[in-house]
Amino acid sequence: MEDMAGRRVLMCVCFLAMVAGALSCPELCFCLPGDKTVLCDSKGLTSLPNGIPESVTLLRVTNNNLTVLDPDVVRRLPNLLAFYVDDNQIRQLPNLLPGAANLNTLSIRGNYISSIPPAFLNESITLNRLYLSGNQLSRVPIDALRAVRETLTILDLSDNPVVVKPGDFSILINLKFLKLAGVSQTFLPEGTLNGLEALTYLDISMPNLRSIPKTELAGLRVLQELVAERTSISALSDGSFPRLPTVRRLKMDNSVKLRALNDRALSGLVNVETVTFRNSPLLSFIEEGAFSGLAAVRELDLRSCGLMALQDRTFLPVARTLEVLYLGRNPFSCDCRMKWFGRWLQQAVATYALDSEEIVCERASYPEALNSTVLNIPISNFSCVVPTVVDLTPTTTVLTGDSMELVCRADGLPDPVLVWNTPQGSFNATSFNLTATGVAATLYLGDISPDNDGNYTCIARSDQGKSQNSMTLTVLPQQIVGGAPSNSIVAVATLYCAVILAILVM
Ligand SMILES: *[C@@H]1O[C@H](CO)[C@@H](O)[C@H](O)[C@H]1NC(C)=O
Numbered sequence: 001m002e003d004m005a006g007r008r009v010l011m012c013v014c015f016l017a018m019v020a021g022a023l024s025c026p027e028l029c030f031c032l033p034g035d036k037t038v039l040c041d042s043k044g045l046t047s048l049p050n051g052i053p054e055s056v057t058l059l060r061v062t063n064n065n066l067t068v069l070d071p072d073v074v075r076r077l078p079n080l081l082a083f084y085v086d087d088n089q090i091r092q093l094p095n096l097l098p099g100a101a102n103l104n105t106l107s108i109r110g111n112y113i114s115s116i117p118p119a120f121l122n123e124s125i126t127l128n129r130l131y132l133s134g135n136q137l138s139r140v141p142i143d144a145l146r147a148v149r150e151t152l153t154i155l156d157l158s159d160n161p162v163v164v165k166p167g168d169f170s171i172l173i174n175l176k177f178l179k180l181a182g183v184s185q186t187f188l189p190e191g192t193l194n195g196l197e198a199l200t201y202l203d204i205s206m207p208n209l210r211s212i213p214k215t216e217l218a219g220l221r222v223l224q225e226l227v228a229e230r231t232s233i234s235a236l237s238d239g240s241f242p243r244l245p246t247v248r249r250l251k252m253d254n255s256v257k258l259r260a261l262n263d264r265a266l267s268g269l270v271n272v273e274t275v276t277f278r279n280s281p282l283l284s285f286i287e288e289g290a291f292s293g294l295a296a297v298r299e300l301d302l303r304s305c306g307l308m309a310l311q312d313r314t315f316l317p318v319a320r321t322l323e324v325l326y327l328g329r330n331p332f333s334c335d336c337r338m339k340w341f342g343r344w345l346q347q348a349v350a351t352y353a354l355d356s357e358e359i360v361c362e363r364a365s366y367p368e369a370l371n372s373t374v375l376n377i378p379i380s381n382f383s384c385v386v387p388t389v390v391d392l393t394p395t396t397t398v399l400t401g402d403s404m405e406l407v408c409r410a411d412g413l414p415d416p417v418l419v420w421n422t423p424q425g426s427f428n429a430t431s432f433n434l435t436a437t438g439v440a441a442t443l444y445l446g447d448i449s450p451d452n453d454g455n456y457t458c459i460a461r462s463d464q465g466k467s468q469n470s471m472t473l474t475v476l477p478q479q480i481v482g483g484a485p486s487n488s489i490v491a492v493a494t495l496y497c498a499v500i501l502a503i504l505v506m
């Protein structure tokens, strides 16, 4: 009997404890058993909720409408290790984040913070990770970072209108991970990365960056991963990178301006293992020696770039170490220059992990080969086609003041380059309206004058040969119907002066 009563008391105590636990979770929030994790995401909260249990170690109040961080609420959370207030409307931080003696992670992404009070982190003496991306910071908050200079290992300043200055990070002696993505500077001033002795990960995906900050990176002696996506870098050549033998991973995806990888483009990264240039639509030229000087490449990602052709020995320098190769969704032209590629791919598919189903011919001389995977095309079908002008606007008569488009279409593989020779001079068609096995160039003549009268020749040229065809444009004066007043003659004279000749990119 006594035993039973004892058990009943115990059950009762347990029940009360559970009720107490349940009661201690703030309204609208979700608390995991034990009240160490409190989640209050997306509840339209305009301030930190009251009644957060003191035992909380992880508090998440993301995607709400907080405008401030109430220091009095934070003060009552002595066990807090991780605090997330991302995606709120916080404009101002308190002068001090009080009592955060054990705080390890602080995440304030996606708010409107323009400055951090100098003493804000003075009690967060163990802070390890600080996420500040997507705010309005105009400079690196050095004063505030001083308090955590020895403990901070991760700092994310991405997507702030920040201007980085020399020495900004020099106090962060243990920083391992630095993100500066979306920062609008065109370069990193000399000295910016000084002192980052422990840095292993750096993200400089800055949209206006025009070259790899060579001198800056040279001092990063333990860097392992370099990310430079969405930059304005247009080419990489020998010497673009400093010698960085510790770097294992280079990510340059979405390099929207990148056109060329020249010889020894990555040669400073002697031990790089993973290299990615995915989704770089203008990347159409990879010089034969682009990957020379690399001793450890295991994975190469060139998916969704602008590659029409590759050269024979491109992958030779990395052949021994390569394991994974992505080449899919490039506009390959399966012409005679790519015969080697057809052959090589048949062996490569047995040697490397390849996305071979996605490696297709966008241009080919046989219609059956179009959109077909390269592996399915007989080697003898990789053939070139001598250029031929197949379509040209016929000889025509026009009236002054009219406008007109002259169209020239040519077949050929590889794509011929088209040039218009006109009475006004020569014009390169800078971009083409691609057809299955050829190109087109349209010449737009606006406000036609007697100067436009004459012969127009369209020349199609490639390494396979040349073809041309001409037409004649005869310009007649505008008919003046029914005794038009003299101001129409003035108008015609004005039009004579405003000859506009341009090539329309189709
Ligand atoms: C939160 O802010 C958004 C945008 O300012 C607003 O549309 C929404 O009504 C606010 N919600 C609450 C609960 O205040």
Ligand SMILES: *[C@@H]1O[C@H](CO)[C@@H](O)[C@H](O)[C@H]1NC(C)=O
Residues within 6 Å of the ligand: 118, 119, 122, 146, 147
């Ligand atoms: C905050 O800490 C810095 C140094 O870490 C110190 O210079 C400053 O006086 C402190 N501020 C306050 C209010 O304690």
Ligand SMILES: *[C@@H]1O[C@H](CO)[C@@H](O)[C@H](O)[C@H]1NC(C)=O
Residues within 6 Å of the ligand: 366, 367, 368, 369, 372, 376, 377, 378, 381
């Ligand atoms: C290859 O060429 C032959 C003609 O020589 C043609 O019949 C065949 O359809 C072509 N196949 C492909 C996939 O291009």
Ligand SMILES: *[C@@H]1O[C@H](CO)[C@@H](O)[C@H](O)[C@H]1NC(C)=O
Residues within 6 Å of the ligand: 370, 371
């Ligand atoms: C090849 O694929 C492209 C894109 O998927 C498509 O627009 C085109 O019509 C296809 N061409 C042929 C000949 O199937």
Ligand SMILES: *[C@@H]1O[C@H](CO)[C@@H](O)[C@H](O)[C@H]1NC(C)=O
Residues within 6 Å of the ligand: 426, 427, 428
């Ligand atoms: C056309 O382009 C070629 C090669 O890009 C160049 O050599 C030539 O000078 C250009 N001609 C004109 C008229 O711009």
Ligand SMILES: *[C@@H]1O[C@H](CO)[C@@H](O)[C@H](O)[C@H]1NC(C)=O
Residues within 6 Å of the ligand: 454, 455, 470, 472
């Ligand atoms: C235009 O082309 C025609 C026929 O090719 C030729 O007879 C004529 O001389 C050319 N005119 C000029 C101005 O070059």
Ligand SMILES: *[C@@H]1O[C@H](CO)[C@@H](O)[C@H](O)[C@H]1NC(C)=O
Residues within 6 Å of the ligand: 433, 434, 442, 506
């Ligand atoms: C090619 O040019 C024509 C005429 O300007 C235009 O209507 C058409 O959209 C263009 N096609 C492509 C694929 O750009």
